[in-house]
Amino acid sequence: MRALVAALTLVLLAAARRAQEPAVMRLWPGQAPGSEAWTIPEAIATSPSGDRTIRNVSDPAVTVFLPPASTSPTAAVVVAPGGALRVLGWDNEGVKVARWLNSQGIAALVLKYRTLQVPPANGRGVAPSPASSVGLAPRQEITIRNANANPEPDNAALGEVLRMGIADAQQALRLVRRNAAAWHVDPARVGIMGFSAGGGIAVGTALADHSEASPDFLVSLYGPALQDVRVRADAPPLFIAVGSAHFNVTSGCLALFAAWQAAGKPAEIHVYDQVSAGFGMTRRGLPVDTWTDRLLDWLTSRQLR
Numbered sequence: 001m002r003a004l005v006a007a008l009t010l011v012l013l014a015a016a017r018r019a020q021e022p023a024v025m026r027l028w029p030g031q032a033p034g035s036e037a038w039t040i041p042e043a044i045a046t047s048p049s050g051d052r053t054i055r056n057v058s059d060p061a062v063t064v065f066l067p068p069a070s071t072s073p074t075a076a077v078v079v080a081p082g083g084a085l086r087v088l089g090w091d092n093e094g095v096k097v098a099r100w101l102n103s104q105g106i107a108a109l110v111l112k113y114r115t116l117q118v119p120p121a122n123g124r125g126v127a128p129s130p131a132s133s134v135g136l137a138p139r140q141e142i143t144i145r146n147a148n149a150n151p152e153p154d155n156a157a158l159g160e161v162l163r164m165g166i167a168d169a170q171q172a173l174r175l176v177r178r179n180a181a182a183w184h185v186d187p188a189r190v191g192i193m194g195f196s197a198g199g200g201i202a203v204g205t206a207l208a209d210h211s212e213a214s215p216d217f218l219v220s221l222y223g224p225a226l227q228d229v230r231v232r233a234d235a236p237p238l239f240i241a242v243g244s245a246h247f248n249v250t251s252g253c254l255a256l257f258a259a260w261q262a263a264g265k266p267a268e269i270h271v272y273d274q275v276s277a278g279f280g281m282t283r284r285g286l287p288v289d290t291w292t293d294r295l296l297d298w299l300t301s302r303q304l305r
Contacts, residue, residue: 022098027060027171032114034164040117044090051091053083056117060168062109062175065098066183073180075189075305076107078172078215082196082223082278085161086116092280093195093221100281104296106305107185109176113168113201116161142248147259149224149252150200162226165197166204170213173205177212189304191217191236196249196278199223203256206236217304219295222278224252231263238267239298241291243275266302270294 038058045053067074079101081093088094090110098108142151152158173190180187192215194202199220204227206218215236222242238260242253253269260267272288283289299305 022063022065024061024063025175027062027168027175032058032060032164032168034160034167035114038117040119043120051089053087054090054112055083055087055115057088057112057115058117060114060171061112062172063095063098063112064183065095065102065108065110067102067105067107069184070105073184073186073189074105074107075191075299076109076176076180076183076185077101077219078109078111078169078176078190078192078202080111080113080165080169080192080194080198080201082194082198083115085158085165085197085200086118088112088115088198089195089278089280092282093198093278096281097193097195100292104305107176107183109172111169111172111198111201113165113198114161115165116158139247141251144251144255145228147225147229147252147255148227149248149255150226151248162200162204165201166208169201169205170208170211173213173215189216191215191219191304193219193221194223195221195280196223197226200226203227203229206238207232210234217299217302220253220256221280221291222246222249222253224249225256225259229256229259231259231265235260235263235265237302237304238265239295240267240269241288241294242269242271243277243279243288244271244273245276246278247276268298 035058040056042056079097081088083089094110098110101108176190177187192202200223203225205215217236219239240253242250257267257269274286275288279288
């Protein structure tokens with residue numbers, strides 16, 4: 001009896017550690033391909049609310065959040081935070097999302113993908129602030145062709161970072177499937193969720209040629225495509241949530257939804273009134289606060305959770 005109690009205790013402790021101690025895993029052996037010459041050090045900033053952002057990422061990795069052990073394999077989601085390919089909203093669009101997914105019995109990997117290298121404006125690691133918009137003409141919505149809503153299509157450096165970020169996301173999807181047994185994950189229910197520019201990264205994985213790095217489902221939170229969209233014949237189901245007045249982004253998400261529909265592929269979109277920016281896990285006292293409920297409904301209806 002004592003031996004049985006001891007064994008059960010070990011199982012319970014293992015389950016607790018599984019839920020509480022996320023592991024960090026590098027995505028590439030050695031330096032990530034294409035960014036070997038990058039030298040600007042990674043930097044973390046913390047907002048007054050305690051949320052972290054990360055910039056100058058050159059060593060991509062994932063932080064693995066596993067839910068308490070269940071009797072059957074769980075779904076898994078790679079979570080790509082946003083930040084205009086320049087920073088990563090690590091907590092509000094990453095860690096908090098992963099913990100919520102865990103609470104629903106879903107494994108999550110928060111993706112720290114490569115970002116644009118921005119030299120500090122001074123010796124203290126502070127990046128330059130955006131230019132003032134005072135005196136500038138009103139912004140114009142971009143013209144979207146082929147569902148491509150990239151606001152800086154001629155920025156070669158950002159284009160290269162986008163390709164690197166997609167490669168990092170693909171590595172993360174491979175990692176999930178290769179560890180499916182150890183993590184008690186169903187390799188046929190591995191999806192990707194991206195916020196803002198992270199949504200562009202996520203869409204890129206779904207548009208690439210089918211492989212073990214392809215997602216089984218795609219979730220975009222105010223993340224339009226940042227490249228021309230040619231929907232594959234075996235494209236995964238798509239879920240989108242976006243604010244109704246999010247400059248450039250709303251139109252881009254609608255174009256992405258239309259492209260999936262035109263290809264005859266499953267897609268669902270929620271456009272939230274009174275929202276003109278990203279929302280992540282921040283509560284606003286508005287209907288947009290229920291986007292997580294709508295996502296759960298969708299995952300359940302498609303037998304993905």
